[in-house]
Amino acid sequence: MITTDTVRAPAGTIVGRREGDVRRFLGIPYAEAPVGARRFAAPVARGRFTEPYDASRPGATAQAVPLSATTTIPEPSVPGDDVLNLSVVAPVGAEGCPVLVWIHGGGFLAGSPASPWYDGRSFVRDGVVTVTVGYRLGVDGFAPLDGVPANLGLRDMLLALDWVRENIAVFGGDPDRVTLAGQSAGGAAVLALLSSPAARGRFQRAVSMSGGFFEAGRDATRGFLVRLGDRLGVPSTRAGFASVDVKQLQLCVRDLRGDGVLVLGPVTGDDILPLAVPEGLAGHGLDVPLLLGATGDEFDGGTAPESARAAGTRVTDTLFRAACPRVARARRKSTAGTWLYSFEWPSPTTGGATHCIDIPFFYDVLDAPGVRAALGPCPPTELAALMHADLVAFVHGREPSWARASGGPGDPAREYGRSGAELAADTTGGYDPVVPAEAEAC
Template identity: 70%
Template sequence: MTMTETSLRTPVGTVVGHRVDGVRRYLGIPYAEAPIGVRRFAPPVPRAPFRQPYDATRPGPTSQRVPLFATTTIPEPSIPGDDVLNVSVTVPEADGCPVLVWIHGGGFLAGSPASPWYDGRSFARAGVVTVTVGYRLGVDGFAVLDGVPRNLGLRDVLLALDWVQENIAAFGGDPARVTVAGQSAGGAAVLALLSSPAARGRFRRAVSISGGFFEGTHPEVARPTREFLARLGRALAVPPTRAGFADRTLEQLQRAVLDLRGPGPLPLGPFVGDDILPVPVAEGLKEYGHDVPLLLGATGDEFDGDRTPAEEQGDGTRPAPEDRSAGTHTARAARAAGTRPTDTLFRAVCPRSAAARRHASAGTWLYSFEWPSPVLGGAVHCVDLPFFFDLLDASGVPEALGPNPPTDLATRMHADLVGFVHGETPPWDRATGTPGDPAREYGRPGAPLAADTHGVYDPVTRTEAAPW
């Protein structure tokens, strides 16, 4: 493997990256001014053009200063620095390529765009330009504070999408063929953007991997959110205001938030009632984005596998799979009843989104990832990502997937995602949010690698938590 330096002239100035095996990477390019000082808790401001060549040979600073857990399924490096609003671009040796813009997960509190699981090299070899986006997290990105615009983290992503429109052609990308995609909180952000009038025209396709309807709505969440921020202020000995929180560093805020957060809804995240999210996401999907094809799905077990990083921080005990989800129910019965957190938080979102978009001209397609990790005890949250990215050789993969994950499954899933980004229509039927909806199942034991089936999401239609 030979690494060489490569320079590129762009509308924002010259960036210097590196080339390895025919794939070029330009890492940590600021798309906005650093959100510090008077720019902290303010809408993002486009970065001024570079006067000198910008060193883009290493990942940029991350908004994450403290991971969600001591051990996370996805390797999520925290990188210090102020320029957290940056993008990394992985580029094939071609022009006019479609573009995949990736939004990382982490519960809107953590996560890192510099994860090796988000390396775009396999996409580059398939003729796709990949852009990973850093955005503000936690208090800085999603606090509800007087005098502070809502949804700053989503505003960051919107500005990054503007940066893509203005600059990606210099990297060989086609600004008219942009797909926005993300996983977990990133998948929720995709659905939020798809439901937002402010995002219209910034992307042409959308992919939500294990996303959810995680937005807070007034008045259901406004009061609990403010109460949480008041507790946070007391823990930090500052008033729960813009000025008070600005007196603390990102690390201090994130540590305090993680110490205070409990089970249940995320304490911070997108909030309904402004120009970005004027209505709840499920409602917005009925009104906006009908010209944007949507591919979405979830894993079979998400947070209902045999082991989670959160449990590993406790006393080390592991509840048996049949005891996790529904009291006396077995895990299989709980799934059939749609009573697991996996079903109510993640899988129910798939048919609900399809139902909201039933009349969308562009269509909606569902998938379900069913391959059980022998390490984590199920088809759990995040383990599908190395397959979609075709990165089974990335660091951290054996620890999550075991020593021999099926390479043919990665080849198939990656090909399906690449085809969608290239503008192809998925080769299975559209979903309409009705019982018996079609979906593609990936990796179910005893079935073909990709089995086109019906009704895989039917159980969640019977739960009160997932009404039509």
């Protein structure tokens, strides 16, 4: 049975829903709507609600159109201006629980915090409060424009973390035990914020799934923006892009992007990212434990993924997997530790351990909409139980059971779901470069 549930927070009175042991407060604005004069401006904290806020349904999404016609993750677009919102899922009667703050992926161009794959119901069972954050995307969130603060999307995330610190206790969360986690662009955002002096103290642990160093070069980005402006018939300026409806802008970006992997993303050289992320990681966030990894095939599933991996030229290796030992190497002086994992379970539907399919395992939501379409009819529930338990233990503050990584050859990693092996096994060398036989002979 679903009933109403009310909390009185510093942000104001918030009315959500309770279903069994699960409390959901959806689409709570943490900032003023980024429209009008606030579009292309730094986020402004939302004023206290003067009337009870209805948090019974998902909030508006910054995504007006998805990244492609079909996506692995169900990513609903919800219309509305209040796109800077977050959702809280908490256990009934919770007090002092650790908090998992989730940043969704989508190439910094798309993605939806309202995806059913991000529902925190299984974390509720394990005494964890989850928070899912919406942030500005594409041109509105990551275009380096004159007169516009850089990295608006990252600034949104920082303000959301401030909201969590101020309000999460009334939902049963501990503001001093926050784990920042994300996948794909979300995982890259976690690494970016971990490297940022501006983010210090806002979270105590970090998880990056299929993240990487996704910074966008300013020159290349500005070239793309000029082409985008030409396509739209507006100058590639703040005023020019502000004159274009967000949906039209996102459609044009999607069309102009073509098969490009990354065309917009965080840029360096401002107060949020003064240094490139690898350099920043060597000097910031070293007191924050980090768990990171990638899937075995990311965007290179399909036929003969193993032979593609051996070639050493895959997007998987260059964009995702190679980042893992680089992060560990940059953080080798960390006292808090860095741990690697590799997700290897091959989906019979996608033809490999492909991008995004590890999320339902870590979230333990194999019954969520769209999961069977991506994972086939019988994804292993035991693997989900193992992966979810490892993530829950990390969020609760426990050190992973396998050894720390330093970024050198033969680094230890936790391997999930490799065919013919244990469902979860500690291994070494999972992120060592694969050298083709002909190269070895030379």
